[in-house]
Amino acid sequence: MSEIQANSIGKYSGNNVSLSDPLKFKSYTTTQRDALSSVAGDVIYNTTTQKLELFTNGAWTQMGGIDAFSLEYLLVAGGGGGGSGRNSQSGGSNAGGGGAGGLLSNVSGDNTGGGVSAQPAFYAVTGQAYRVRVGAGGLKGEGAYAQQPSNERSGRPGTRSQFHEFKARGGGAGAGRNFSYSSGTDDRSLSYGTTGGSGGGGHTGTANNSEEQQGYDGGAGNNSNYNAGGGGGAGAVGGTWASGAVAGTGITSSILTTTEATAESVGVVSSGYVYFAGGGGGGGNTNNGAPAGGLGGGGRGSSTNADNGVDxxxxxxxxGGGGASRTDGYGWDGSNGGSGVVILRYPSDFTCTVGAGLTQSTNSPLTQGTKKVTILTAGLGTVTFS
Structure with a gap:
């Protein structure tokens, strides 16, 4: 039996009812509402649609306002490509690793890259076409392997990922041995990677900056012995030449379980967590071996006279991993950056229609209790909710 509770009831003259506090209706999700034994005239507040609803003519009717709902997103941009090593018979002239793609998230309890807290809550509406773009990995620096003289080019930056007006910036490119792609010419005085979501690793003494607080700086190289820096990650700066040019680590996200991430080939699962946006290792030499990529998908660098790096x-x-020099007169090319991803989580009462031009993961959309998760792995297009 329902009851009304009040601190006091007063009598007013005239035809009106006055409340000293706001009137609050009982709250239900759509699933809970549909389980009620409702009769005409019942009114509730639906926390799923965020509207008052009236039961009339055998169905629930929304009582004004737009049909809005809370939507969570994880945006990871494409990682930067690693630079190419030097044609050097003496060895030791290595290239920087590519920076991780910028990471932007509004998932409660998670972080955005660069140590920034999650972005504010976002409320989507039905019927609106939201623009989506999944960033591609930056191309490797090439022109070193099996070419004399080698071009020793930097990698190229990754491209952005986007949902609606929110954008994750592409990862910075790793510096080639004495060549910067950003200059457009073979300018031997430029030997630093580019800025980006996370900075690309340097060749000489310049660290490479992240932008928009979505990742960390790339590591600096060293002028005297031409060792390289690792690419920055979403969770840490890239290592310098003295630490073996290891890369910055990525960060975790709770938007997917480890089982889901493995099944959908998204993110990197380690120790019960799902990581994204690790930087690429810089090129190594015979002393420091092949520098590791950052946890979260960063490729390791190559090593002198050993092999190419890893995408x-x-x-x-x-x-992508940076290229190393070789003592036979050639150099190793860099490695390509990894592609990004866009992940959307929303109430299961709604349907996400993915437009042409976008690619979903194998089992997308997933179901997580009262939520659905749409995973977009490539392309450019729009999504619409109903």
Whole structure:
């Protein structure tokens, strides 16, 4: 039996009812509402649609306002490509690793890259087409392997990922041995990577800055012995030449479980967590071996007279590994950055229609209790909710 509770009831003259406090209706989700034994005239507040609703003519009717709902997003941009090593018979002339793609999230309890707290809550509306873009990994620096003289180019930056007006910036490119792609010419005085969501690793003594607080700086190289820096990650700065040019680590996200991430080939699972946006390792030499990529999809760098580096992992935003020099007169090329990903989580009462031009993961959309998760792994297009 329902009851009314009040501190006091007063009598007023005239045809009106006055309340000293706001009138609050009982709250239900859509699922809870549909389980009620409702009769005509019942009024509730639906926390899923965020509206008052009236039961009339055998159905629930919304009582004004737009049909809005809370939507969570994780945006990871494409990682930057690693630079190419030097044609050097003496060795030791290595290139920077690619920076991780910028990471932007509004998932409660998670962080955005660069140590920034989650972005504010966002309320989507039905019927609106939201623009989505999944960032591609930056191309490797090439022109070193099997070419004399080598071009020793920097990698290229990754491209941005986007949902609506929110954008994650592409990862910075790793510096090539004495060549900067950003200059557009073979300018041997430029030997630093580019800025980006996370900075690309340097070749000489310049650290490379992240932008928009979505990741960390790349590591600096060293002028005297031409060692390189690792690419910055979403969770840490890239290592310098003295630490073996290791890369910055990525960060975790709770928007997917480890089981889901593994099944959908998204992110990197480690120790019970899902990581994204690790930087690429810089090129190594015979003393420091092949520098590791950052946890979260960053590719390791190559090592002198050993092998090429490793591409950043797809759908993680990991940076590509940097190229090393070779003592036979050639150099190793850099490695490509990993592609990014866009992940959206919303109430299961709504349907997400993915437009042409976008690619979903294998089992998308996933169901997480009262939520659905749409995972977009490539392309450019729009999504609409109903």
């Amino acid at each position: 950043g992992t797809a759908n993680t935003g990991g940076g």
